[in-house]
Amino acid sequence: MTTTELARIPFFPPDLFEGDREVLLRLLRESGTCAAQRFILGEQTALLERELAEQLGAVDVVACGSGTSALTLVLAAMEIGPGDEVVVPAFGCAPLASSVLSVGARPVFADVDPWTMVVDLAAMEQRIGPRTKALMPAHLFSVMADMPAILALAERHGLRLLEDSAVAQGGVLAGRPAGLWGEAGVYSFVQVKTFGMPGEGGVVVTRDAELGRTVRMLRNHGQDGKARFRHHRIGWNSRFDELQAAFQRHRLPGLPGRLARRAEIAAYYTERFAPLAERGVLAPPPGTEGRCYYVYTLLAQRRNALHEHLAARGIDSHAYYPQALPRQPAFAPYTRPGDRWPAADRAADRALSIPVYPHLTDSQIERIAEAVCDFPFN
Ligand SMILES: Cc1ncc(COP(=O)(O)O)c(C=O)c1O
Incomplete structure (x- = not known):
């Protein structure tokens, strides 16, 4: 197929x-x-x-x-x-x-x-x-x-x-x-x-x-x-x-099981993506302490290209949030002149979330991980 x-x-x-x-x-x-x-x-x-x-x-x-x-x-x-x-x-x-x-x-x-x-x-x-x-x-x-x-x-x-x-x-x-x-x-x-x-x-x-x-x-x-x-x-x-x-x-009563499955998927992704850090795709910090895998988010230097690459392989991803809060027209008027948020701006340019919901099958997870790892990094 x-x-x-x-x-x-x-x-x-x-x-x-x-x-x-x-x-x-x-x-x-x-x-x-x-x-x-x-x-x-x-x-x-x-x-x-x-x-x-x-x-x-x-x-x-x-x-x-x-x-x-x-x-x-x-x-x-x-x-x-x-x-x-x-x-x-x-x-x-x-x-x-x-x-x-x-x-x-x-x-x-x-x-x-x-x-x-x-x-x-x-x-x-x-x-x-x-x-x-x-x-x-x-x-x-x-x-x-x-x-x-x-x-x-x-x-x-x-x-x-x-x-x-x-x-x-x-x-x-x-x-x-x-x-x-x-x-x-x-x-x-x-x-x-x-x-x-x-x-x-x-x-x-x-x-x-x-x-x-x-x-x-x-x-x-x-x-x-x-x-x-x-x-x-x-x-x-x-x-x-x-x-x-x-x-x-x-x-x-089913919540702990669903959370555990999310964590399991995330641990698999993080292990697969560790070698990508030097090539411009950074996985979130590993572990379970202080973690809750609501969304699994990568930081990608070429975020939009990675999104397109995954889409071409039938995998949807989502850019939360494409603009930092103080850059939003609704909130910018409340900022002070000279304020800067370089890390927030960078996150807005790079963050890309991939599916992590608990009913993903093992083969879907594998397919998602393969697709990210196949990204032409340069
Ligand atoms: C950090 C944060 N705070 C508040 C909310 C608001 O929650 P709701 O959509 O239920 O109003 C959200 C929703 O996504 C959120 O991500």
Whole structure:
């Protein structure tokens, strides 16, 4: 069989939930016909929150409308607002900046590590000033930010710490799960995430009961759950869907197995790609400590050529993120003259992610690795 006859390997697989299709249909029927007719923030949501809290050792888990709104709710619960600054990575997903702006504060962009692409500690410290209220590091692709050092930095400067762990559910660093290093962390449940689902949602996870209570209020128009239509704070509608909660509860026991398969695929890639480092394609740092293989990302000197090369072999790849955050038209106006982010710009030019989802077969993984290794490097 020639490569053109082989089935295409998509980057975003269309069959993520195929194995659970019957369960999903059953839950849809049960949820749609149950006597209570409660479709948001009901029993299933409460059970999912409790099960996640138990699994993590968190004091509270609050399910909400998305990872983005989880960040916004925590920032609001921390009373971060106009006049405040939050130090965020210069490379990553738009909500890192937009959530800060949405509460009226200003994101200050710190450059990233040239290999791991997570925020650089020294750059983060340099960006701390008199208006800084919080640090918001993010885990990226497969690597957790250096949370022990960032926690120490936050404590040294008396700053709040919000951990954007949207993509790192399942990662563990120094025995502590991603999400529990900050006063609060978040997970996104968008379908391609490690605990993704067929819809929109996320959670706030926290070790701080009071913060959890405030987030709980803010997700439902500032009501405290005791008196309806009594609004203690200006809140949002960021509620969680009961059908999705029931489906997530069904999928939770399978999460460790899916994470292990992701790690296994990543370890294979990293071993195969080690010799490519001198030829312009750098694999992420190996290992499992502080790692969570949500996405497997290469740094390629000729990124676009590698993307084309893989496409010609029926393999989809994806460039997250083709522009650093402070270069985006939406966020550039909030930067300061003279600020530079050379490592973030380089990452934007070079990062290329290849498929790493758990239901890839061994032969697909082999085919992907072969195709990368076959790239004409010069
Ligand atoms: C680092 C980071 N933060 C926040 C989010 C937002 O999550 P959601 O898409 O659920 O709003 C994402 C989503 O990809 C992300 O990658």
